[in-house]
Amino acid sequence: MASHSTTSTSKPASIHDSARGSPVPEDAFHHLVQEINAILGPSNGIDSAGVDVNELKKAMLDYRSVEHEWSQYAFADHSRAYTRNLVDRGNGKANLLVLVWTPGKASPIHDHANAHCVMKILKGSLTETLYGWPCQRADNPTSCATETTYEQEQVTYMSDSLGLHRICNPSKDEVAVSLHLYTPPNAAKHGCHIFDEKTGKKTHVSQCHFYSELGVKM
Template structure:
């Protein structure tokens, strides 16, 4: 029997991805557990303890084409550039989030609080623009535009890796429909201590204390 995937619109115009039937085996739940197991009960708390390549393989091997498996976490809001939806807190070693990106919008340029970031595209395409850390002398008030290192379009089911030693970046949805991505942050530094965002024209940074969630465990906050 053919199963039709549909996008439903919730109250207050919030897009959410749904389906017309139940799933017998949810491979997304298996991925969540595998990532948690890989981080372990007592290791992985610091960046040096994390086997990034293995975590990346786990995410890459997951086929996201069946939207029914992750749809309950994909809560979007067209009035926002993107929403952060908590899936799992990984034994305290990480944060696993589903982000829903509104069409034509994106994140500010930001760092990752000295943590690993793995991003898998669940639906659509996302453009990642990477920048070198600004070299402007903030204490002297000097403005230096940020230099672009690279720009790449990540397609559905691809996995990207980012860390502060590679620079800073912004992610944007340049398509005409909502895009969805899965993000693994380890350690969960940004959730605990925030991150920095950067002005592309001046290189100046500001600290964002609270990088909160739009929903947690499939329920809107």
């Protein structure tokens, strides 16, 4: 999963990429990175006037996953439930990440720090469990609302207005890989909250770290 492939080109995927001093491959995946940055434009994120979540979802849907185009960002670590690998910082307006999910593992139940997330399955499948917000009483359990499994090429959207969720790789043998656009990048800056499934009690996670940045393991 950590293999790298490069194709020389002088066209950067974003201002951030042009500053890293290495050419960005000219393929459909990196064209998607460029398109996302163009959609976000001079805005401050998806909440800004003129930015439509459906346009971002369509851009991700239109991309057909080709593993060698994104494999340079896909670092697996079976000692963790998943890895968070930074692809692009969206000119400061977003974080675009590739997440690699260990077989049978899941994220904790979490919020999105008042950010929006568009997720595309690049490889395998992922099951999302969507929860309602827990009540203020600490002993009130988080209620399960729905469970949906998304297959390769499918795209979904999540925000705090929809509740909380947990993502799981249902496969016992194969890693799954997903592409996530977070805008604005609040969780990386300020952290987020995770929730106990039985009590609903929340815990603040101060910062969501990256396992790799721009194809380089940290």
